[in-house]
Amino acid sequence: MSIRNPVEWGIDQFRHTVTGVEAVNRGIIPTEEAAHRPLPIVRRIQLADLKEVITLGFEDFGAERTDVVFLCAFYPVVGLLLASLVAGHALLPMLFPLASGFALLGPFAGVGLNEMSRRRELGISNGWTDVFRVLGSPSIGAILLLGLMLTVIFLFWQYTAYAIYNLTLGPQPPESMTSFAHDVFLTRAGHELMIIGGGVGFVFAAVVLVISVVAFPLLLDREVGVEVAVRTSVRAALTNPVPMAAWGLIIAASLVLGSIPLLIGLVIAFPVLGHASWHLYRRMVVPPP
Numbered sequence: 521m522s523i524r525n526p527v528e529w530g531i532d533q534f535r536h537t538v539t540g541v542e543a544v545n546r547g548i549i550p551t552e553e554a555a556h557r558p559l560p561i562v563r564r565i566q567l568a569d570l571k572e573v574i575t576l577g578f579e580d581f582g583a584e585r586t587d588v589v590f591l592c593a594f595y596p597v598v599g600l601l602l603a604s605l606v607a608g609h610a611l612l613p614m615l616f617p618l619a620s621g622f623a624l625l626g627p628f629a630g631v632g633l634n635e636m637s638r639r640r641e642l643g644i645s646n647g648w649t650d651v652f653r654v655l656g657s658p659s660i661g662a663i664l665l666l667g668l669m670l671t672v673i674f675l676f677w678q679y680t681a682y683a684i685y686n687l688t689l690g691p692q693p694p695e696s697m698t699s700f701a702h703d704v705f706l707t708r709a710g711h712e713l714m715i716i717g718g719g720v721g722f723v724f725a726a727v728v729l730v731i732s733v734v735a736f737p738l739l740l741d742r743e744v745g746v747e748v749a750v751r752t753s754v755r756a757a758l759t760n761p762v763p764m765a766a767w768g769l770i771i772a773a774s775l776v777l778g779s780i781p782l783l784i785g786l787v788i789a790f791p792v793l794g795h796a797s798w799h800l801y802r803r804m805v806v807p808p809p
Contacts, residue, residue, distance in 0.1 A: 559748065560738065561806035562755045565763050569803050570770065577796025580637045581788070584647065612694050617681035620721060623775055624674045626790070627732040628667035633794030634737045634801075641802075659739040662746045666735055670728060677724045681717060688713040729768050730757040737801035744807075756804045767800065 622629075632651035639645045639653065657663065685691075688709045694700035704710035734756050735749040744752075757764045774793055778785030 560742075560744070560752045562752065562759045563804050563806065565760050565803050567763055567766055570763060570766055570800075573796045573799040573803060574770070574792070576799040577637075577792045577794075580633075580640055580795035580798075581792050583640060584636060584645070612697065612700050613685040613689070614678065614682060617678055617717075617721075619779065620775075621674050621677050621681075623771065624677060624724060624728045625667075625670055626771070626775075626793070627728065627736050627797070628663075628670050630790070630794030630797060631663060631667075631736045631740065633791055634740055634798045637795045637798035638737070638740055641798075654740070657740060658743040659745075662739050662744075662749065663736060665746050666732065666739070666749065670732065673724060673728060677721070680720055680724075684717050684720065685713060688716065725768065725772070729764065729771075730754055733757055733764065733767070733797070734801040734805050737798050738805060738807060741801075742807045752805060760804065 632654055635654050635657075636645065636648075636650045639650050654660065654663065689703050689707075694703065704713060731750050731753055733753050735746075735753040738744060738749045738752055739746075771793060774789040775786065778787075778789030
């Protein structure tokens with residue numbers, strides 16, 4: 521593969537960006553031809569399929585490992601910045617909602633990884649620059665709109681989490697990290713915070729999983745529009761309730777384990793999940809022609 525100079529590379533990426541901007545309206549409102557296509561067929565999968573898609577995710581990560589680590593290094597950096605943000609204790613109660621809430625944006629943040637896996641499957645992978653190919657997708661408008669929907673859900677989760685804190689341990693901010701940990705784990709109000717917050721957070725996570733589990737990969741694969749992508753995702757989740765519940769648990773466990781060593785493990789967990797989500801889509805959905 522030849523190495524281009526930065527000017528040529530920059531011009532090429534600008535061209536892809538312009539193409540993507542021109543395609544925004546087409547992505548949000550499908551063409552008449554696309555609107556009359558049959559809906560994607562949803563397949564039933566088994567729990568064993570989840571193991572296989574994760575294996576394929578690791579294979580994609582291994583093939584593009586240096587590139588993917590470069591692309592995803594921002595994730596632990598963001599986490600460390602969040603930790604610094606709450607160092608003054610006033611926003612300490614929001615640390616967990618902020619950290620866990622980024623998982624709600626995961627499907628949107630991972631769309632570039634989906635594209636890398638898609639292009640590797642087609643045998644046209646060019647490395648980390650493939651992530652910019654998303655900007656030239658005919659469905660870029662739909663991708664951005666669905667990403668905006670997830671962002672609104674994320675912000676609503678932050679507001680809800682803050683309200684739950686005020687109703688339990690609040691409204692006064694904690695005096696220190698130690699006192700906050702004591703109040704959360706050793707008081708009745710803290711137990712209520714964990715139970716209510718955990719339950720409500722689960723609902724938010726389940727909603728995002730159901731509406732987006734195959735939506736972004738489908739938009740990359742075919743120009744179907746937001747409505748069809750979300751409807752297909754909901755159908756896929758309802759058709760495969762047990763595998764989808766297991767997939768949600770896998771995501772949660774991976775993000776928790778990846779967060780333990782100062783969030784550094786997310787450099788591996790996040791890209792593997794992003795790649796695996798493409799292969800999960802390929803197992804569950806037969807896109808329209």
